[in-house]
Amino acid sequence: MPAVSEATVPPSPLRHDWSRAEVRALFDLPFPELLHRAASVHREHFDACEVQVSTLLSVKTGGCPEDCGYCPQAQRYHTGVDATKLMSTEAVLEKAKQAKAAGASRFCMGAAWRSPADRDIPKVAAMIQEVKALGLETCATLGMLSGTQAKALKDAGLDYYNHNLDTAPEFYNEIIHTREFADRLDTLAHVRDAGMKTCCGGIVGLGESREQRAGLLQTLANLPAHPDSVPINRLVQVEGTPLAGTAELDPFEFVRTIAVARLLMPRSMVRLSAGRESMSDELQALCFLAGANSIFYGEKLLTTGNPDTERDLALFARLGLRPMPLVETAGTVHADIVEAGNAAPLGTDTAGTDAASHACAA
Numbered sequence: 001m002p003a004v005s006e007a008t009v010p011p012s013p014l015r016h017d018w019s020r021a022e023v024r025a026l027f028d029l030p031f032p033e034l035l036h037r038a039a040s041v042h043r044e045h046f047d048a049c050e051v052q053v054s055t056l057l058s059v060k061t062g063g064c065p066e067d068c069g070y071c072p073q074a075q076r077y078h079t080g081v082d083a084t085k086l087m088s089t090e091a092v093l094e095k096a097k098q099a100k101a102a103g104a105s106r107f108c109m110g111a112a113w114r115s116p117a118d119r120d121i122p123k124v125a126a127m128i129q130e131v132k133a134l135g136l137e138t139c140a141t142l143g144m145l146s147g148t149q150a151k152a153l154k155d156a157g158l159d160y161y162n163h164n165l166d167t168a169p170e171f172y173n174e175i176i177h178t179r180e181f182a183d184r185l186d187t188l189a190h191v192r193d194a195g196m197k198t199c200c201g202g203i204v205g206l207g208e209s210r211e212q213r214a215g216l217l218q219t220l221a222n223l224p225a226h227p228d229s230v231p232i233n234r235l236v237q238v239e240g241t242p243l244a245g246t247a248e249l250d251p252f253e254f255v256r257t258i259a260v261a262r263l264l265m266p267r268s269m270v271r272l273s274a275g276r277e278s279m280s281d282e283l284q285a286l287c288f289l290a291g292a293n294s295i296f297y298g299e300k301l302l303t304t305g306n307p308d309t310e311r312d313l314a315l316f317a318r319l320g321l322r323p324m325p326l327v328e329t330a331g332t333v334h335a336d337i338v339e340a341g342n343a344a345p346l347g348t349d350t351a352g353t354d355a356a357s358h359a360c361a362a
């Protein structure tokens with residue numbers, strides 16, 4: 001293990017040239033030192049008491065031709081997930097209204113496709129327009145996109161496109177065989193070129209090594225632009241998928257992954273996503289301390305009175321956390337990443353505020 005003084009403290013402005021050794025050195029820091037650094041960087045760019053809340057709705061479930069080893073929606077695995085058709089715009093809109101009422105500021109629509117058919121793009125575009133009209137940020141995850149499809153979604157008003165790198169480049173072919181790592185990078189390029197913000201992270205607990213977790217985060221941080229949102233998923237093992245029975249990831253290693261993501265991509269939303277439901281309150285609190293500042297409410301959490309929603313609200317109250325408000329300033333929203341050293345304050349009034357110092361406001 002390197003001495004604390006040997007590990008790299010990330011400077012400002014944002015870097016896109018992280019070496020694997022540098023990322024690995026951060027992972028190898030003593031746990032208290034790593035958390036201290038990540039918490040400090042978190043406060044430089046965000047109000048550390050605010051957590052952005054996104055809601056994910058599956059608008060088309062199951063029947064996917066891909067073979068992602070973790071996914072119950074892959075047609076080839078017998079997981080009990082029934083394939084559904086694309087939801088109607090009206091039904092999606094109803095869910096979006098519920099999400100907004102539950103405190104969500106961003107609504108993500110997911111479809112289990114390898115890539116959307118061109119004939120589906122107008123249907124998804126209609127959903128995006130309607131959801132956006134509610135005053136929610138819009139996000140979609142539909143699989144691989146062509147440049148033309150990305151532009152059509154952007155024209156419909158899509159703010160974010162989610163497309164995860166899944167895992168490290170060198171581990172990719174252990175998990176997925178129906179596409180290449182480079183395919184992911186191509187779609188992300190189309191999304192950026194169309195002018196949309198990217199939501200891009202990965203999954204840990206797939207049986208990868210720490211070196212490979214470092215490889216995932218290194219690749220994310222070295223993209224031409226840091227993803228605006230970085231979902232860090234913890235594998236949810238589903239019977240019938242090839243990864244069921246994988247050794248559980250040490251919870252502290254998950255926290256380390258969150259902390260390193262925060263250090264490498266200091267102005268991105270680092271999101272606790274899949275696997276959060278099975279985390280203890282204490283583990284989630286450690287993740288927030290390590291720089292996580294966004295959570296996913298899953299589709300099943302949309303109804304009020306749901307025990308999981310109640311648990312989240314209670315946890316926010318116990319920890320003194322608040323949902324991050326959606327702030328529109330001059331056509332931009334709080335989650336924008338500003339690559340120069342003058343990021344706008346996030347979730348706060350910009351007037352007269354020092355962006356480099358965000359203490360928790362009551």
Ligand code: SF4
Binds near residue numbers: 064068071072143
């Ligand atoms: S592409 Fe998406 S829906 Fe399809 S198997 Fe992979 S993770 Fe599941």
